[in-house]
Amino acid sequence: MxxxxxxxxxxxxxxxxxxxxxxxxxxxxxxxxxxxxxxxxxxPSPKALAAAVEALQFSNRYPDHGCTNLAGKIANLNKSAPEDIIFGNGSSELLMTLAMASLDEGDEAIFPDPTFPTGLKASRIAGAALVKVPVASDGANDVPAMLAAVNEKTKLFYICTPNNPTGSLTSAEALMRAATEVPDTCLLMIDEAYYEFGAHEGAPDVLSILKARKGPWAVTRSFSKAYCLAGMRVGYAIVSGAEVREPLNTLRGNFNINRAAMAAAEASIDDxxxxxxxxxxxxxxxxxxxxxxxxxxxxxxxxxxxxxxxxxxxxxxxxxxxxxxxxxxxxxxxxxxxxxxxxxxxxxxxxxxxxxxxx
Ligand SMILES: Cc1ncc(COP(=O)(O)O)c(C=O)c1O
Missing domain, CATH: 3.90.1150.10 (Aspartate Aminotransferase, domain 1)
Structure with missing residues (x-):
């Protein structure tokens, strides 16, 4: 057996x-x-807490699976298309579904080492081999070394900026190399759970760099950090278009963003x-x-x-x-x-x- x-x-x-x-x-x-x-x-913002309490009275009804209002607010903030924003129960869930959507048994997934482990776990569940590339001495993802590890089996290329656990940023030059040199047959996944912190201190604008990419990409972000909503579990991915959006929507659990969390996230964006x-x-x-x-x-x-x-x-x-x-x-x-x-x-x-x- x-x-x-x-x-x-x-x-x-x-x-x-x-x-x-x-x-x-x-x-x-x-x-x-x-x-x-x-x-x-x-x-969290007192306005977020008040909105969550208000939403609780409708707990007998399933929440809006489309997260329409929240998607609209995030789209406005990032000048992206609302349909290209997919929600997860924390960005962790999106790291799992993105890996599942991109990897088959025998494929390879490239990660910096050390980094946040959820994408690695998901890649192993999908049956892929992990290729771990040590970070540079300043703790930043060593994108040139990661690119050197790419081969025809590579189907997922993960960058984390600022990187957890090292706190370092990936440079605009390295991001541009990843955007243009990761093959079009491979998902480029950029984990920006600490996006707001990086942006505040002059991090490169990942979304504008990704305009140069022809192949599929996804940027994951979180309400757990700068918006102080870790206990509410709301994350989102901004993706390149239908090629990533459709498999993610297929994998997404029904009503995975609860009503109180959605209301809190919307009010947080407004504050x-x-x-x-x-x-x-x-x-x-x-x-x-x-x-x-x-x-x-x-x-x-x-x-x-x-x-x-x-x-x-x-x-x-x-x-x-x-x-x-x-x-x-x-x-x-x-x-x-x-x-x-x-x-x-x-x-x-x-x-x-x-x-x-x-x-
Ligand atoms: C780099 C990184 N990505 C993703 C996550 C997951 O965050 P969440 O699922 O709360 O959005 C974390 C959490 O610490 C993280 O450090």
Whole structure:
């Protein structure tokens, strides 16, 4: 019997789920500093919360599967066609469906290493082989090296900018090379979960660069970061046209954006002032956290997102464990060498002080 449950592909798949963090009642445990998930420490726009509450009274009705109003607002902001905006239960869901739509058994998918793992997991589920190309020394995706790994089996080419976990941006020149040199038979997927942070600090305009591309592309973005709606689970992809839109719509789960989340996302788009305040506040606190860690002997890499990469003067893994024992959660990563680093989400001022006082 070769066919057994689950499939061999599933049996070989490592469990890649986010860490389970205990909660109290309906909210996070206030005694735990969650500096490991790149959430926002700031609350969503009050207008978003009010809109979500208002929408809840219609919970007996399925939400608008087309997310018509939300698509219109995102389209306006980005000067894109509303039908080319596809929604996911967080952008994670879109990373999964985009990989499923582009890969067959035996295909290859190219990823920077390290990067956000969901696309890799989805590619393995689709039966593709992963080609991992180390990031450059500044943590940016090494697009020339990734392009050198392309062959006729390559069907997915993933760029993450700003890259999680390194915080680095991909240059306009590298993006243009990817747009024009990734074969037309391959999906170019650009993960911009931290888009608003990058854009605020002068990141290249990915959508305008992609105008030079002939082949299929998708840009994924999230309401979880700058819009402070991680708990609502709303992400979207802006795609090149029908060749990507149609398979994504086929794969998309019914009514996958719930009513409250949709209302909150719409109101958040309307409250750009709140989003800009989140960016300024987070960037200010990121600098304070970086300076305090530098004073403690850490090396902190430049970041264009709501987290930093900090290298302790000694091995990072025990530092992460000790902090966790005291209720301060950070993410260990085995990069750029065996000493490793900590990826630390920018939290509130109190969380920064708590973390620093433990070091
Ligand atoms: C690079 C990147 N992409 C995608 C995601 C998924 O975010 P969400 O599913 O909340 O939109 C994250 C979350 O941290 C991320 O860092």
């Amino acid at each position: 070769t066919n057994s449950f689950p499939t061999k592909r599933m049996r070989d798949l490592p469990l890649l789920s986010p860490p389970a963090i205990p909660e109290t009642g309906t909210g996070p445990d206030p005694s735990i500093a969650r500096m490991n998930l790149n959430e926002s420490a700031m609350k 750009q002032d709140h989003m800009h305040e989140v960016l300024s506040e987070t960037i200010r606190e990121r600098k304070r956290l970086s300076d305090l860690l530098t004073d403690k002997g850490f090396t902190v890499l430049p970041s264009f997102a709501n987290f930093i990469v900090a290298r302790p003067p000694a091995a990072a893994a025990p530092v992460q464990k000790q902090l966790a024992k005291s209720g301060v959660l950070t993410q260990y990563m085995p990069w750029p060498d065996e000493q490793g680093s900590l990826r630390i989400t920018v939290g509130s001022a109190e969380e920064t002080d708590r973390l620093v006082s433990l070091l």
